[in-house]
Amino acid sequence: MRSSKLISVVPRTLPESHLYSFHFIPTLRSIDFFQSLSAYVAVSMSRQPYVTGTSVLGLIYEGGVLIAADTAGSYGSTTRFKSVERMKAVSNNTLLGASGEISDFQAITQLLDRLIVADAMWDDGNDLGPLDIHNYLTRVMYNRRNKFDPLWNTLILGGVKNGVKHLGSVSMIGVHYVDNHIATGFGIHLAQPIFREEWKENMTLEEGTRLLEKALLVLFYRDRSAINKIQVANVTEDGVHISQPYALKSEWNLEAFKNPTASAAGSW
């Protein structure tokens, strides 16, 4: 909402718009105003995250890129939301997955929607590929870090363009890299070692999915913010397909769980 009284402080350009250009300026929303204000006044938007997602995992296989995440939105130590989309198709051949603050991820997907539309409107036969979007997101995250107002996410960006597969990560302060297998958060500690042992070149879709599921199962056992409801996304040159959420088979029928108080002595 704008009133004419705000003319003196309305910025001439959108935040981050120096990073892309359009021929039209979409409606200035109050969130953009607030963010751009941070360049003039100390505004703390993201001093701490509220609703967060845990690990996102990704790997390259023969046909493209596989990215997986659970569908939990935690509110501190509570599993507040259990059907959160933490992966979104950015374009026909690129997918973004995010861990960290869910609202910041949603703001990023809105930003990318506008970017993709603006790029498509050039209608010049060339569209942004996963490498371009990875680079763009790195600049966005780094610029926000420079303003001391980070987007509290670690992003995983994967896709295929002209036969070249791309899988990369960007952190909330702009640290970015590309690899054959990537994980965020707890996945760095629990999933990456599994990938380093078992990933190989040109895995089939089956093999890739099984490897991701194996890592996700370990995360379900060991990461307290993970839930057993996951989605796996398959990104190929032809399109992005995100599976419906499903559960993994987990084993809880262990001896130690059968009679939990057996070894308890005293009142504790």
Add this chain to the structure above:
Amino acid sequence: MSMVFAPRMAEAAPSSHAGASWSPYDNNGGTCVAIAGADYCVIAADTRMSTGFSILTRDYSKIHQITEKCVLASSGFQADVRSLQKNLDARHQIYQHQHNKQMSCPAMAQLLSNTLYYKRFFPYYAFNVLGGLDNEGKGCVYTYDAVGSYERSGYSSQGSGQTLIMPVLDNQLKSASPLVLPPRESSTPLTENEAVDLIKDTFASAAERDIYTGDGVEIVIINKDGIRRETMPLKRD
């Protein structure tokens, strides 16, 4: 809603603000080394990228070629390093448009220093070694701190393994005191291949004891014939 346009105020957040704190910096580790010769320059850096006690990737290049004869190796905070590289690239492009030639290595050395000092009050957390051939075709190495103080020398190391490698280089390469007469050259009387072997030895040694150095070393050699690259694996633990 009425707002007054005001310059950025530093003390807006209350001091008892609870919640996760974050740092705009991270140390992604790594070591860079460069050695200058009579007509060559060798620049090397390991390929490990870390955060905290984790390895993010084993195959990340810290070396960036800015001009035909000038190569920058930087360790420290990777996002700042990449941003610095892009900044210098952009400035070099402008220079080429304005002067119709590439920047010389000494000119780039000064530009890097100025670029770093420009952010004196929110520094690029980057530890740089610039290497290349000077205007006379001799090898030159420039070494920097995070805010732009720099010096030309015959050899240097920066980064997490700096303290492990520098004494070895001093032992092998240190030239006579500048007070000695007649004046001695600052560059090294090693051959190109001997310099490359020395680099490989120093990285293998640093990787033994520095947890942030390892996985692989990328070596770039610049001489009058151009630029060539070599890689060597390092311990992955």
